[in-house]
Amino acid sequence: MSGLDGIGVKVIDAGGDGSARAVLREIETLLTVLVEKGEEGSIDLSSLPLTPEAYDLLEETLGEGEVTAEVSSLGVTRVHETGIPGVWWVTHYNEDDDVMAEFIEVTHCPEILLTPEDDVKDGLEALRARLFEENMNKSSVE
Amino acid sequence: MTFMDLLLWARGPALVGAVAIFVFGMVLRLFEIYSLGRKPDLAPPRSGGPGSGWRTLWARSIPSKPFFKVSMLTYIAGYTFHLGFFVVLLLLAPHIMLIRSVTGLHWPNLPTPLIDLVAVITLLALIVTLVNRIMDPVKRFLSGVGDYVAWTVTFLPLLTGYMSYHHLLLDYTLMLAIHIMSVELLLIVFPFTKLTHMMSLFISRWFNGDWFARRGVAS
Amino acid sequence: MQDETLLDILKKRGVSRRAFLKFCAAATSLMALPPTMASAVAEALAKAKRPSVIWLSFQECTGCTESLTRSFSPTLESLIFDAISLDYHETLQAAAGTAAEAARETAMKENWGKYLLLVDGSVSTRGGGYYSTVAGKTNLETLKEAAAGAAAVVCIGTCSSFGGIPYAKPNPTGAVPVSDIVKDKPVIHVPGCPPIPAVITGVLVQYLTFGTIPDLDELGRPRSYYGDTIHDRCYRRPYYDQGKFAKSFDDEGARNGWCLFELGCKGPTTHNVCATTKWNQGTSFPIQSGHGCLGCSEPNFWDNGSFYQALSTPIDSVAAAAATAAVVGVAAGVGVGIANHHAKAKAKAEHETVTVNDLEK
Known part of the structure; x- marks a missing residue:
């Protein structure tokens, strides 16, 4: 109140x-x-x-x-x-x-919506790492 | 010394001093003038009663046609700046505040933009009167230092007030201090220049009207 | 630790680049720079080193520190304070006693010539300054010592900038502003009682970002914050222009939110950003809350006439002086009048009638 x-x-x-x-x-x-x-x-x-x-x-x-x-x-x-x-x-x-x-x-x-250059590079690395991990998992299952 | 110190000085001791000199000077001058007196008029008055003096007050304030034709500029510019000066002086809110704090009297104010416009017109009218005074050979011949001093001290408060309101050239605090000090200058020189006419004008006019009536030419 | 850049520190705290961009946009706005400067700010901040800051408190009320710490929205200001290394602050630091003094001495020694010295409170000078001491040392001594190794001195608040309350009449402790003592270093004034937290951080961010001292006015205040008067940017300004004034604190005009000039508002002569930046995360500022500006960011605001007296009115009693002058004027007038009459009478008495006979001689 x-x-x-x-x-x-x-x-x-x-x-x-x-x-x-x-x-x-x-x-x-x-x-x-x-x-x-x-x-x-x-x-x-x-x-x-x-x-x-x-x-x-x-x-x-x-x-x-x-x-x-x-x-x-x-x-x-x-x-x-x-x-x-x-x-x-x-x-x-x-x-x-x-x-x-x-x-x-x-x-x-607006700039805040654009993905920063360095983040794109980091992203590529992160994706590759994830794919690699997945491949490893698959191969270990087989 | 900061600008604020200067403003405080202007609002404090300087104002008190200036008002004291103004009041002292005006009272002294008026006493001086009127204590001289006149010889008693022993002749019986020819016409008119006490009304003539009062009528002359008004009659002389309205320019007569032939005079108006000859010195139109003097009349128009003169009336404009006198009226403008009093509008700005008496109807701007901060000025009313000042009068109220000293005398307790107050009245409604005009909107500031309107006062602003009047101030500009007044300044222009004052400039016209100065140019006219310098250009006109007769007026130039009749003008002494005192006339130019009177013009300057009248012009400065308007100019500095306008500049402080619009924040021109100098910091507002400093400009306001200068504005107040320019008014104090006006107050100080007022009783000792032709500006004294503010007090003596209407008394003289009344006296002339009354005197003329006694001589048989009542207005 | 000292070689880390601001970006490194922020990254460690998990701040993304977008967040950094946002931080820079807010910092640019805080510094009152044009928004196009944001990228320049970002570039500079990414490279900025972590400066050491020593904060000394003298004759003060801790209001300035309160202003800064209470206002913390947990992002921008705290990030800035993470970015600086606040090595000594009596109120905020954990250490006490000799450990605290040791921390100050270490920070001074390690960063000699490079640290930023923040001061709130005025300095007592009477009798050598014994009115205010910390750890047995007078403030005067501490200031001289700390200022010698500082890159610049930032005076937080009106007391350190202009003397403030302790400096007010009759000034029993002989208080002086910092600039009376420190003559050979750049001194930035951030006055206000207290100053707006965003202004304090804005000045620090500028130093952090560009390593430069902002453009200062004739009283040593950053122009970007103290360039305009409160009156210039006041939302009630239209009422001033229209000539609508509140005549008392509870009349119709006050309720309508009209201009407070007649109630003694010092807005026209006060330089600060209260009217735009406002207080409490932009909630309000004194005039918006219905009270005139006190002029707290100006020198001697405590002694500049009553807070409730309009700026255009006289400070001293004019009426009494006028009455006295009138009496003296009457007396002098009577005197002059009598003298004139005497002169007239004398002239009359000495007047010799000239006849035709006389002329023929």
Whole structure:
């Protein structure tokens, strides 16, 4: 039971949209760069003084896209492509589910989804080891 | 000495000193002027009652057509900056806070962006009056050091206030300190320059109106 | 152990490369660097060596350490603290007494010229500094000794940065900030009472990542965190611009969440990131909770006038001075008036009537 409800606090819209419109303009600029030069860009949302209304406006304008992904490493990272292809929303959570950092990434695919080069090599080795083990097991059964 | 120390000095001892000099100076000047007195007028008044002085207060404040045609710029720029100055001084929230904390009196404030616009217009009007003063041969001839000092100390509080609100050039804390000190400068030189007209203007106007009425040309 | 890179340490803890990438993205955000720097941060961190850190506590309340340790979300900050070698911290270390002092001396000797010195609390100087001692040594002595071998000094909190509470009037212990004692080493100020934990770690991460001192303002504070005022980034700023103010802590304006300027908020003159980074994992900050900013990251915040007095109002009593001045003015005015009348009367008395006859002479 929290006594907070008893406190007469009203939240009234300060007017304006916080920084949402500025962020949307920046996304437009970054997207233009991606289209014309192929350079990727991103915006650090956690460093901006965004009000809940600004967040809503941002989410509303960008919409939902086709891809949703979840990366489990050092807590969860939720990635989804917005309704604007090439604009991704990346939220890093820690193990307590608090937001560690939040980015808008303007890219063909966010880096966190790509398998790192070294991991591919490690993977190949791991697979070979597993196949070798299986072969050994088979031959020992025969 | 940090910027904050300067701001504290400006808000503390410097303000007290400046207000003391201002009040002392104004009281002294007014006493000096009005204690000189006039010779009693022994002739019976020709017309008008006490109303003429009060009517002149208003009549002289409205520019007459022929004068307005000749010196339109002086009238428009003059009125603009005087009104603008008082709007900024009396209707900006932080200023009302200051007046309230000293006198206990307070009134509603205007939105800051509006004050901001008025400040810009006021600054422009002041610049126009200065340029006009320098370009116009008659005005230039009539102007002395005191006139330029009066212009400068009026201009500075507006400029520094505008700059501190917009965080221009200097750190806000320092700019605010400079702004307050520029007002203190204005207060200090006020009683000893032509700026004293703020107090003497309407009294003189009333006196002239009353005097003229006694002479038979009531307004 | 000292030659291990940060990436080696993280790998040992089973941190994958994706996790490392995530760590770097968060670290970049923490350092308030542009997100495009993340790959540069990753590259630098992969090569970063484990620096030795010595933390000295002087005249302080341990609030700064509390701020840092209580805030631990068990990932980012703890990883950073695993990455540094915290060789001495009175409150956090297990060792006590002579063993603790021995640990400090060993760490100093082994890393002479390379370790990072963190200080919270101001330094007592009166009578040689005997008001605050640890293990029989004055703080003054310990600081001089430890600073001599440090690569840089980071002042955690307002007390070590600007003197803080012990430095407040009448300053009975003769407290001074660290920068009054340490003149020949780079000194970074991370003020705040306490500082935001993310800012403390951000400065450490920058040192860890690039081995450099961040860009500092004229008061020695990293510009990336102390570049803007609270007022600049306050979500209540639109109300200030509209001229809507709370006039008391329980009026309609306060309930509507209007600007707290008139209630003495020091946001316009206070440089910090509370308004964006916020406290308690980004939950809130004082203004959001309905109280004006105290200005705790500025020098002498304790003596900068009342916390509840608006910034535009006078500190001393103007009315009394004005009344006195008016009385003196009246007296002087009467004096001048009398003198003028005398002058007038005298002129009148000395006036000689000139007749036509006189002129004809």
